[in-house]
Amino acid sequence: MNAPAAPLLQVRNLRVEFPTRRGTLLAVDDVSFDIAPGEVLGVVGESGAGKSLTGNAIIGLLEPPGRIAAGQVLLEGERIDNLPYERMRRIRGAKIGAIFQDPLTSLNPLYTVGRQIVETIQTHLPLSAQAARERALDLLKQVGIPAAEQRIDHYPHQFSGGMRQRVVIALALCAGPRLIVADEPTTALDVSIQAQIIALLKRLCREHGTAVMLVTHDMGVIAETADRVAVMYAGRIAEIGPVRDVIKSAAHPYTRGLMGSIPSMGVRSARLVQIDGAMPRLTEIPRGCAFNARCTEAGERCFRERPELMAAGATRAACWRHDTGGVGAVRTKEAAHA
Amino acid sequence: MPDGGTLPLVRLSALKRHFDVSPPWLVRALEGKPRQIVQAVDGIDIEIAKGETFSLVGESGCGKSTVARLVVGLYPPTAGKIEFDGNDMSQSRGRAEMAALRRRMQMIFQDPFASLNPRWRVFDIVAEPIRAFGLAKDAADLEQRVGDLLRQVRLTPADGRKFPHEFSGGQRQRISIARALASQPEFLVCDEPTSALDVSVQAQILNLMMDLQRRFGLTYLFISHNLAVVFHISTRVGVMYLGRLVEVAPTDTLFRRPKHPYTRMLLDTIPDLDMTGRQRAPVAGEVPSPIDPPTGCAFHPRCPFANERCSRERPKPVESEGGTVACHAIEEGRLPVEERSYAVRG
Numbered sequence: 001m002n003a004p005a006a007p008l009l010q011v012r013n014l015r016v017e018f019p020t021r022r023g024t025l026l027a028v029d030d031v032s033f034d035i036a037p038g039e040v041l042g043v044v045g046e047s048g049a050g051k052s053l054t055g056n057a058i059i060g061l062l063e064p065p066g067r068i069a070a071g072q073v074l075l076e077g078e079r080i081d082n083l084p085y086e087r088m089r090r091i092r093g094a095k096i097g098a099i100f101q102d103p104l105t106s107l108n109p110l111y112t113v114g115r116q117i118v119e120t121i122q123t124h125l126p127l128s129a130q131a132a133r134e135r136a137l138d139l140l141k142q143v144g145i146p147a148a149e150q151r152i153d154h155y156p157h158q159f160s161g162g163m164r165q166r167v168v169i170a171l172a173l174c175a176g177p178r179l180i181v182a183d184e185p186t187t188a189l190d191v192s193i194q195a196q197i198i199a200l201l202k203r204l205c206r207e208h209g210t211a212v213m214l215v216t217h218d219m220g221v222i223a224e225t226a227d228r229v230a231v232m233y234a235g236r237i238a239e240i241g242p243v244r245d246v247i248k249s250a251a252h253p254y255t256r257g258l259m260g261s262i263p264s265m266g267v268r269s270a271r272l273v274q275i276d277g278a279m280p281r282l283t284e285i286p287r288g289c290a291f292n293a294r295c296t297e298a299g300e301r302c303f304r305e306r307p308e309l310m311a312a313g314a315t316r317a318a319c320w321r322h323d324t325g326g327v328g329a330v331r332t333k334e335a336a337h338a
Numbered sequence: 339m340p341d342g343g344t345l346p347l348v349r350l351s352a353l354k355r356h357f358d359v360s361p362p363w364l365v366r367a368l369e370g371k372p373r374q375i376v377q378a379v380d381g382i383d384i385e386i387a388k389g390e391t392f393s394l395v396g397e398s399g400c401g402k403s404t405v406a407r408l409v410v411g412l413y414p415p416t417a418g419k420i421e422f423d424g425n426d427m428s429q430s431r432g433r434a435e436m437a438a439l440r441r442r443m444q445m446i447f448q449d450p451f452a453s454l455n456p457r458w459r460v461f462d463i464v465a466e467p468i469r470a471f472g473l474a475k476d477a478a479d480l481e482q483r484v485g486d487l488l489r490q491v492r493l494t495p496a497d498g499r500k501f502p503h504e505f506s507g508g509q510r511q512r513i514s515i516a517r518a519l520a521s522q523p524e525f526l527v528c529d530e531p532t533s534a535l536d537v538s539v540q541a542q543i544l545n546l547m548m549d550l551q552r553r554f555g556l557t558y559l560f561i562s563h564n565l566a567v568v569f570h571i572s573t574r575v576g577v578m579y580l581g582r583l584v585e586v587a588p589t590d591t592l593f594r595r596p597k598h599p600y601t602r603m604l605l606d607t608i609p610d611l612d613m614t615g616r617q618r619a620p621v622a623g624e625v626p627s628p629i630d631p632p633t634g635c636a637f638h639p640r641c642p643f644a645n646e647r648c649s650r651e652r653p654k655p656v657e658s659e660g661g662t663v664a665c666h667a668i669e670e671g672r673l674p675v676e677e678r679s680y681a682v683r684g
């Protein structure tokens with residue numbers, strides 16, 4: 001990465017809320033990050049931590065009653081979080097390519113995949129039907145659909161799970177976007193197709209300066225693709241930093257637990273390492289650090305004060321252990337609940 | 339192999355499933371195009387013993403989900419036989435008898451979004467199999483059971499009041515796991531059950547599955563792209579290529595002494611988490627189309643050991659180290675076994 005290019009995407013103090021009958025649910029809380037042109041930011045974290053909602057807020061597709069309650073999103077220096085629906089829709093097609101976690105929601109079951117890709121291409125690029133079909137075929141080949149010439153005229157249900165996912169990736173790339181927000185783009189793919197998709201994303205970054213926000217649970221994909229990683233927990237960023245440092249020498253206890261849970265090929269055991277307990281419900285985020293009930297390194301301060309991101313070696317982590325004041329007196333779990 | 343003498347819980351014999359994906363006949367007639375048939379599953383034999391975890395691995399589109407759907411009866415086979423606990427599943431039988439068999443097997447789908455009814459509350463989604471099979475004594479018992487199931491998958495009983503769209507992708511996957519466990523099945527078909535989950539929840543769910551297996555003797559057919567997960571959870575592994583099984587072996591044997599050239603390539607693709615800079619090798623060559631599969635051994639256009647016989651004659655599975663391999667080179671003894679080891683991550 002040649003720093004410091006002006007960021008392509010800036011997210012500033014983003015806050016996403018869901019008003020519900022059981023009170024306001026704070027799903028994304030004060031999240032800030034930048035992505036430079038040509039950079040891949042990996043986003044990992046606990047299931048339900050707010051990764052997809054952060055992505056959806058950026059591309060302007062939060063489902064009501066979810067809403068951006070505070071903060072800003074800037075694309076190439078311009079705010080895009082407060083645009084009228086129609087303008088945002090056009091930006092989304094032309095400048096932002098969205099790959100959703102659920103491939104079926106992006107595909108219409110009644111049309112062949114070829115027709116859907118050709119229509120999307122023609123909405124955003126001035127191409128003839130013939131040229132658009134050629135581009136569609138080329139995209140399908142790039143994402144590794146075998147026998148693309150035949151497959152292009154098939155319907156989504158005639159594809160396997162992983163093939164559908166690749167069609168969605170092809171759709172997102174139609175107009176040559178500046179920013180790609182990819183939510184679990186490779187989960188349904190086997191490792192060798194994964195490698196192909198990763199190579200494709202990296203080539204776009206290198207050759208066209210495309211920026212990528214890559215949400216995934218797959219640490220292998222992160223290790224190979226991302227330049228930096230943000231780790232999310234209970235609606236906040238727990239740690240953010242260069243990929244190597246986050247994977248090899250994480251500063252936040254949650255990140256370390258996460259890395260430790262990855263099944264290793266070395267030894268087979270009756271149980272996998274897990275972080276005990278569960279992430280708190282978003283309506284019941286505890287006082288202090290949201291990870292305190294599961295953290296083996298918590299001290300008295302962790303139950304009182306909430307840590308913000310702070311310098312922690314090569315990364316930034318929201319953990320009192322990296323503050324000069326420390327975590328305070330260490331309490332046992334029993335004492336904490338008393 | 340299943341223990342000598344005892345009947346396998348599930349037996350698939352010469353199982354085939356083809357799909358007709360031809361354009362409408364009028365278009366075909368006008369343009370003179372031939373029929374297009376996808377040979378999604380093209381003759382496979384599998385026996386799964388009670389209490390074991392049999393995993394299927396292989397490239398996207400090789401037919402894993404189709405096998406899963408055949409086994410639980412969502413697709414009828416084009417040819418071949420499926421037996422469950424000695425019952426031939428293609429034979430017609432009374433509704434009560436069918437329901438009793440159905441209760442004993444459940445499936446967790448690859449796509450958790452499509453398999454949950456969006457208009458039902460989570461409580462009712464999980465309670466449905468319990469109600470359908472009359473497993474709860476009364477309303478309080480039902481409440482108790484649903485609450486326990488939700489807790490087992492790291493959700494809370496209070497989540498039962500919500501609708502599926504109020505959950506994240508991984509949370510929805512866990513709802514479908516709770517639902518699959520609700521009817522206390524003996525046999526569970528899991529199609530990518532943890533791929534939507536972060537590694538810490540994934541570890542919790544896999545540990546839960548292994549616990550249930552130890553306590554109640556559950557049997558699993560498990561499908562995953564994640565070879566490290568497969569390595570941990572499986573008793574035996576079957577490798578599929580283009581609708582066929584190319585190798586079946588006990589887990590340790592498969593990962594330490596892979597025999598089939600495709601299995602070896604597949605193991606080369608395991609991602610490098612230690613960031614040693616090792617380039618993972620994607621399986622070389624173009625993925626062939628199941629509409630028009632290569633002759634002979636379907637792997638021959640990509641296989642470095644292919645010869646003339648391979649392009650002509652389809653290799654048959656032969657016994658090897660507690661499993662089977664379908665490869666001429668192995669059968670002819672011209673491909674030596676290679677030992678593999680894996681770094682233990684500290």
Ligand SMILES: Nc1ncnc2c1ncn2[C@@H]1O[C@H](COP(=O)(O)OP(=O)(O)OP(=O)(O)O)[C@@H](O)[C@H]1O
Nearest residue numbers: 027047048049050051052053504505506507508509
């Ligand atoms: N429509 C909604 N109504 C209420 N709560 C919601 C809604 N959509 C999401 N949530 C909640 O917001 C939280 C964050 O959801 P999000 O989908 O962003 O999680 P995620 O990090 O992408 O998780 P996963 O890895 O499981 O996909 C979840 O706890 C979820 O329950």
Ligand SMILES: Nc1ncnc2c1ncn2[C@@H]1O[C@H](COP(=O)(O)OP(=O)(O)OP(=O)(O)O)[C@@H](O)[C@H]1O
Nearest residue numbers: 158159160161162357378398399400401402403404
């Ligand atoms: N209903 C259907 N109609 C037509 N073709 C189908 C149908 N279902 C599956 N196929 C085809 O059968 C082949 C095998 O599909 P299947 O879904 O079993 O693959 P898979 O191994 O599960 O792949 P993935 O890992 O991508 O989920 C694919 O070529 C697919 O396009």
Ligand code: SF4
Nearest residue numbers: 289292295302319320
């Ligand atoms: S702030 Fe305290 S509870 Fe939170 S992660 Fe750090 S040590 Fe653990």
Ligand code: SF4
Nearest residue numbers: 635638641648665666
């Ligand atoms: S049968 Fe021939 S082509 Fe097929 S895997 Fe063996 S050596 Fe390769």
Ligand SMILES: [Mg+2]
Nearest residue numbers: 052101506507
């Ligand atoms: Mg998500």
Ligand SMILES: [Mg+2]
Nearest residue numbers: 160161403448
């Ligand atoms: Mg599948």
